[in-house]
Amino acid sequence: MEYAPAPLDNPLRGMVPYASATGRDRFPHSMEFSYFALDELMKGPDEFDWTPIDAVLRDVKKRRNQLIFRVYAEYPGKASAVPEYLIDAGLAVTDWTSEGGRITHHTPDYEDGRFRDALEAFIKAMGAKYDGNPDIGYITAGLLGSWGEWHTYPRPELWASKRTQREVMDAYAGAFKATKVLLRYPAGPESERYSDNHDRPFGYHDDSFAWTTLKTGGPNDSWCFEGLLEATNAGGKWKHQPIGGEIRPELWSRSFTSDRHPRDQGFVECVEAMHVTWLMDSGLFDARFPMDEERKRTALTETARLGYELHVAEAKWADGVMSLTVENRGVAPFYYDWPVEVEVEGEVRTTNWRLTDVLPGQPRVWSLEMAKSGRLRIRIPNPMKGGRPLRFANKQQGMEWLVVQS
Known part of the structure; x- marks a missing residue:
């Protein structure tokens, strides 16, 4: 990606x-x-x-x-x-x-x-x-x-x-x-x-x-x-x-x-x-x-060097599981475990993925079960009402959602 x-x-x-x-x-x-x-x-x-x-x-x-x-x-x-x-x-x-x-x-x-x-x-x-x-x-x-x-x-x-x-x-x-x-x-x-x-x-x-x-x-x-x-x-x-x-x-x-x-x-x-x-x-x-x-x-x-910069580097589907390789290109982690949400075929659900675990130089793999042909989007909403969402360093990142598979 x-x-x-x-x-x-x-x-x-x-x-x-x-x-x-x-x-x-x-x-x-x-x-x-x-x-x-x-x-x-x-x-x-x-x-x-x-x-x-x-x-x-x-x-x-x-x-x-x-x-x-x-x-x-x-x-x-x-x-x-x-x-x-x-x-x-x-x-x-x-x-x-x-x-x-x-x-x-x-x-x-x-x-x-x-x-x-x-x-x-x-x-x-x-x-x-x-x-x-x-x-x-x-x-x-x-x-x-x-x-x-x-x-x-x-x-x-x-x-x-x-x-x-x-x-x-x-x-x-x-x-x-x-x-x-x-x-x-x-x-x-x-x-x-x-x-x-x-x-x-x-x-x-x-x-x-x-x-x-x-x-x-x-x-x-x-x-x-x-x-x-x-x-x-x-x-x-x-x-x-x-x-x-x-x-x-x-x-x-x-x-x-x-x-x-x-x-x-x-x-x-x-x-x-x-x-x-x-x-x-x-x-x-x-x-x-x-x-x-x-x-x-x-x-x-x-x-731009300050703090975290999260990039979904790869999305791979195999045997009913989508695996996302997430890397931190910044100098520090994100220090709060804000919920990471996914939308699969129109259904939004909260994952158990931990943002604080994604350290610079230590990519993490996030996985979820889904059909190969399914639509997948990811977002990290700000817990503060009206606050800016956390956005990935990806070309496919929109104002709120990261489109992984459309």
């Missing part, structure tokens, strides 16, 4: 704008990202207001996209996002500045038992509300550190202890069984700063993508993303858990142009080495940054 490139707006992969981006429509995408402040969502020990998230979910869904989001308790340059009831109860917050006093930070005491209890209660409630919600693609863990990015640089003494980190990860593991959660930093048992997460059910997001992603043989190799993965023995985790992130802000104005930043490590090289599924890049989606035809053409070519 003939190959044809899959659409760049296939679900749950590709480039991702902020939901508020001014140039959101300039480039194909199937997901959008949003931050949420913890104090907007948590009003008391067991009192939660999900209105801010629900409003963004509705807005994103209107555009047939799914949401990635993160909740933060501190965001440099913004007011404190610690719930007011904790402040009233006496939770300490350290106010400090960076970048020569230009940026103000409000870091809560991450070791205060009241704050740790609040985080655990919040994650449990958030999981009860949103785990398995088809309108959500991924969640980045957040909650700890500046931007919810799990660091308080350059004030490491304010950072959360391993105990607090473990409690947050335990809460996420218990609350989210279906929706994929991503952590900022890979860490193994030997990590000085981070609690071991190499064997936990989480992916990772590299928020300095193409800046400190690959090892260079220099002093940064011990904490660049590739170096952390290797030290953590988590280099193969992408086979089961997603890798995402954000292109480093210093690269935004020149990403996908012929005049890339000298420190740009190469988009395609980084994607293929780290098996990345999704990335944010305001250079493509923010009206502040020019988008000429050359930049768009280059971006269309390079971002």
Whole structure:
């Protein structure tokens, strides 16, 4: 069966704008990202207001996209996002500045038992509300550190202890069984700063993508993303858990142009080495940054390497059984087992074929019983109502159905 490139707006992969981006429509995408402040969502020990998230979910869904989001308790340059009831109860917050006093930070005491209890209660409630919600693609863990990015640089003494980190990860593991959660930093048992997460059910997001992603043989190799993965023995985790992130802000104005930043490590090289599924890049989606035809053409070519690309390479009928050889031409699997449906002679039925099993370089054979002369079509509908279906990289792929035998 003939190959044809899959659409760049296939679900749950590709480039991702902020939901508020001014140039959101300039480039194909199937997901959008949003931050949420913890104090907007948590009003008391067991009192939660999900209105801010629900409003963004509705807005994103209107555009047939799914949401990635993160909740933060501190965001440099913004007011404190610690719930007011904790402040009233006496939770300490350290106010400090960076970048020569230009940026103000409000870091809560991450070791205060009241704050740790609040985080655990919040994650449990958030999981009860949103785990398995088809309108959500991924969640980045957040909650700890500046931007919810799990660091308080350059004030490491304010950072959360391993105990607090473990409690947050335990809460996420218990609350989210279906929706994929991503952590900022890979860490193994030997990590000085981070609690071991190499064997936990989480992916990772590299928020300095193409800046400190690959090892260079220099002093940064011990904490660049590739170096952390290797030290953590988590280099193969992408086979089961997603890798995402954000292109480093210093690269935004020149990403996908012929005049890339000298420190740009190469988009395609980084994607293929780290098996990345999704990335944010305001250079493509923010009206502040020019988008000429050359930049768009280059971006269309390079971002096609992100995530999965499923191709039905062969269909073979023998002894009443149709066997389909399915290969993944991408760099990562599809991470959710959405139902694969077939239509045989006008009857639609759901198969037991597992999308998550189709890894790059490891073709799978899907089989079903049918008459040789029967008509066969395949589709993978999006569980989100109105969402884009997952489409194969086949010339015979239509807007919804892949025609195998007509």
